[in-house]
Amino acid sequence: MAVSYKELGLVNTRAMFAEAIKGGYAIPAYNFNNMEQMQAIIQACVETKSPVILQVSSGARKYANQTLLRYMAQGAVEFAKELGCNIPICLHLDHGDTFELCKSCVDFGFSSVMIDGSHHKYDENVALTKKVVEYAHQYDVTVEGELGVLAGVEDEVSAEHHTYTQPEEVEDFVKKTGCDSLAISIGTSHGAFKFKPGQNPEIRLDILAEIEKRIPGFPIVLHGSSSVPQEYVDLINKYGGKMEAAIGIPEEQLRAAAKSAVCKINIDSDGRLAMTAAVRKMFAEQPGEFDPRKYLGPARDELKKMYMAKNKNVLGSAGRVK
Numbered sequence: 646m647a648v649s650y651k652e653l654g655l656v657n658t659r660a661m662f663a664e665a666i667k668g669g670y671a672i673p674a675y676n677f678n679n680m681e682q683m684q685a686i687i688q689a690c691v692e693t694k695s696p697v698i699l700q701v702s703s704g705a706r707k708y709a710n711q712t713l714l715r716y717m718a719q720g721a722v723e724f725a726k727e728l729g730c731n732i733p734i735c736l737h738l739d740h741g742d743t744f745e746l747c748k749s750c751v752d753f754g755f756s757s758v759m760i761d762g763s764h765h766k767y768d769e770n771v772a773l774t775k776k777v778v779e780y781a782h783q784y785d786v787t788v789e790g791e792l793g794v795l796a797g798v799e800d801e802v803s804a805e806h807h808t809y810t811q812p813e814e815v816e817d818f819v820k821k822t823g824c825d826s827l828a829i830s831i832g833t834s835h836g837a838f839k840f841k842p843g844q845n846p847e848i849r850l851d852i853l854a855e856i857e858k859r860i861p862g863f864p865i866v867l868h869g870s871s872s873v874p875q876e877y878v879d880l881i882n883k884y885g886g887k888m889e890a891a892i893g894i895p896e897e898q899l900r901a902a903a904k905s906a907v908c909k910i911n912i913d914s915d916g917r918l919a920m921t922a923a924v925r926k927m928f929a930e931q932p933g934e935f936d937p938r939k940y941l942g943p944a945r946d947e948l949k950k951m952y953m954a955k956n957k958n959v960l961g962s963a964g965r966v967k
């Protein structure tokens with residue numbers, strides 16, 4: 646039996662994005678797979694008074710089970726209230742690649758879904774996105790489409806090369822599909838190895854500006870926007886990891902994007918790095934420890950600290966919930 650996200654206390658992205666565009670900031674979209682990640686996200690966003698999008702990939706659904714994830718999202722709403730701030734929380738499917746997957750998420754209480762048809766030909770992408778929009782909008786669930794392809798690997802999404810979004814296509818795509826937001830490709834990429842040493846990490850803010858001109862006021866989304874903090878890479882390597890040459894998107898470029906039409910920024914790899922660094926450090930310093938709470942607790946704390954900094958310094962979303 647289908648369940649409405651409204652029964653779970655969740656919100657869709659419509660009002661969130663309108664406020665973000667007006668205020669010149671971006672909503673954090675943080676991926677989660679387990680309880681500790683969810684706790685860190687909610688604690689960070691409550692303490693910084695930031696709205697948040699809890700993202701679930703198809704890989705996360707397989708790992709954690711879709712029913713458990715739904716109840717965790719419902720629990721996140723109640724947890725935020727317990728912590729003293731009823732922040733807006735959206736449950737979003739990240740990189741849905743089929744109509745069936747998107748439909749299943751709508752029916753399971755997600756308040757927003759992404760249909761990524763970017764690997765299809767343009768007309769097929771339009772048709773697939775439109776089909777998802779028509780289904781989701783019956784239940785007031787918002788839909789994110791994608792134009793252009795991001796390089797990199799994350800979960801079950803992978804591509805070798807960028808295909809930048811063509812600004813001349815965006816107007817037609819938005820009009821024909823009826824999607825509520827659009828993920829674009831301007832040089833961000835999935836995973837922790839976005840750039841090689843010696844490369845100048847730079848996203849194409851000129852393409853973003855051209856897109857903004859063509860669809861003014863329309864919500865734009867950036868995927869693959871982890872900045873890969875070098876202190877975490879160094880810690881991981883110091884305590885036995887092998888993450889040489891992991892380089893991400895400079896935070897000042899993301900802040901510039903967030904001040905324009907970009908109102909949702911996806912961050913996943915940075916969270917993985919923060920948790921892994923904390924766990925490796927714990928195991929190295931206390932090799933006799935075997936209680937999961939003793940290493941997952943510090944990992945959760947590190948994640949919370951990092952997300953608070955992102956909300957304040959990168960996304961500009963801190964202090965937006967009154």
